[in-house]
Amino acid sequence: MKVPLLDLKAHHEPIKAEIFKVFEDVFESQYFILGPQVKDLEENIAAYCQSDFAIGVSSGTDALLIALMALDIGPGDEVITTPYTFFATAGTIARVGAKPVFVDIDPVSFNIDPKKIEAAITPKTKAIMPVHLYGQVAAMTEILTIARKHALKVIEDAAQAIGAEDASGKRAGSFGDIGCYSFFPSKNLGAMGDGGIVVTSDSVLADKLEKMRVHGGHPKYYHKMIGGNFRIDAIQAGIVNVKLKYLDGYTAQRQQNAACYTDLFQKSGLLEKGAVRLPAAIYADSGAKHNHIYNQFILRVKDRDALRAFLGKAEIGCEVYYPVPVHLQECFAYLNHKTGDFPESEKAANETLALPIYPELTPVMQGMVVDAIKAFYQL
Numbered sequence: 001m002k003v004p005l006l007d008l009k010a011h012h013e014p015i016k017a018e019i020f021k022v023f024e025d026v027f028e029s030q031y032f033i034l035g036p037q038v039k040d041l042e043e044n045i046a047a048y049c050q051s052d053f054a055i056g057v058s059s060g061t062d063a064l065l066i067a068l069m070a071l072d073i074g075p076g077d078e079v080i081t082t083p084y085t086f087f088a089t090a091g092t093i094a095r096v097g098a099k100p101v102f103v104d105i106d107p108v109s110f111n112i113d114p115k116k117i118e119a120a121i122t123p124k125t126k127a128i129m130p131v132h133l134y135g136q137v138a139a140m141t142e143i144l145t146i147a148r149k150h151a152l153k154v155i156e157d158a159a160q161a162i163g164a165e166d167a168s169g170k171r172a173g174s175f176g177d178i179g180c181y182s183f184f185p186s187k188n189l190g191a192m193g194d195g196g197i198v199v200t201s202d203s204v205l206a207d208k209l210e211k212m213r214v215h216g217g218h219p220k221y222y223h224k225m226i227g228g229n230f231r232i233d234a235i236q237a238g239i240v241n242v243k244l245k246y247l248d249g250y251t252a253q254r255q256q257n258a259a260c261y262t263d264l265f266q267k268s269g270l271l272e273k274g275a276v277r278l279p280a281a282i283y284a285d286s287g288a289k290h291n292h293i294y295n296q297f298i299l300r301v302k303d304r305d306a307l308r309a310f311l312g313k314a315e316i317g318c319e320v321y322y323p324v325p326v327h328l329q330e331c332f333a334y335l336n337h338k339t340g341d342f343p344e345s346e347k348a349a350n351e352t353l354a355l356p357i358y359p360e361l362t363p364v365m366q367g368m369v370v371d372a373i374k375a376f377y378q379l
């Protein structure tokens, strides 16, 4: 039996009838873009994400892009972020003409290290863009204190962390000026195509984001600002609306799988041998129910690339998120970074491996994953 990294067929099978109903409803209405499904989704997500307003957009990447545009970030500005993230975080900063300024991660949480942020602030710094990587909230209390002190905006990349809570139960995306989420199919709340959403509790910003989503015209065809086509489809919004009802259940299953891995690894001898280190749920002791929502279950391992190849041959799904930290990407050579600039990010890029953690994964499959890892390390 194979163990895939993700099994969307198994994920969507139980809700097939509800999803087909969405297709049917949209077909009957012939209202394909924005419209009532999107309005519903925006209300539901705003409530779920503890924000006053939500604006559905075309992808998680476009959520980041429209957020930067709405905060007037552009040429001459600097935005502080982490180099250990999916490319879109820094990519969108560069696309608006601003400079991504990297700050290394905390090795336990994999999120931006708040102790290192102030040293990176210059008179050009406009915003901080923390990422809640793998499904765990970044150190937002510290980040917000720094942002307030220096009058900086905060845009949260919550693409991997919808519903994730910090120790106080506050949810990813609700801390800063704008929170950004992705509905890419592999995220915890995925569409069946591209989609994303931004949230804010600032009514002026919400209004601006809504206008910028449709090229910035208001009234239509009269432009005081330049936006873009950042619209979400009715079908995608309808699908996400259906799945949102089940999201807490999916999260509980992911957390149960994480607990099962922890148990299996603790009994495996791999931890004592120093071959494998488990991820830390940093807010676990707080009692926050969604302290970690496990978009990914990330190990630190010895001989990562050899283990990855071994698991590949054994048909055990695994992946590296991400093999090259953003400061070392070729397209950012103009920033003149070199290996050694952000050692924790570089170390994480060399040591981490994501295991299957999707909700439908069974304990038997998890046993196979851990057995295969034991076999690699000859235990």
Ligand SMILES: *Cc1c(COP(=O)(O)O)cnc(C)c1O
Binding pocket: 059, 060, 061, 062, 085, 086, 088, 089, 131, 157, 159, 160, 182, 183, 184, 194, 195, 196
């Ligand atoms: C997935 C992801 C994005 C981009 O989302 P898309 O919907 O694929 O455009 C941005 N940031 C992070 C951290 C992500 O994981």
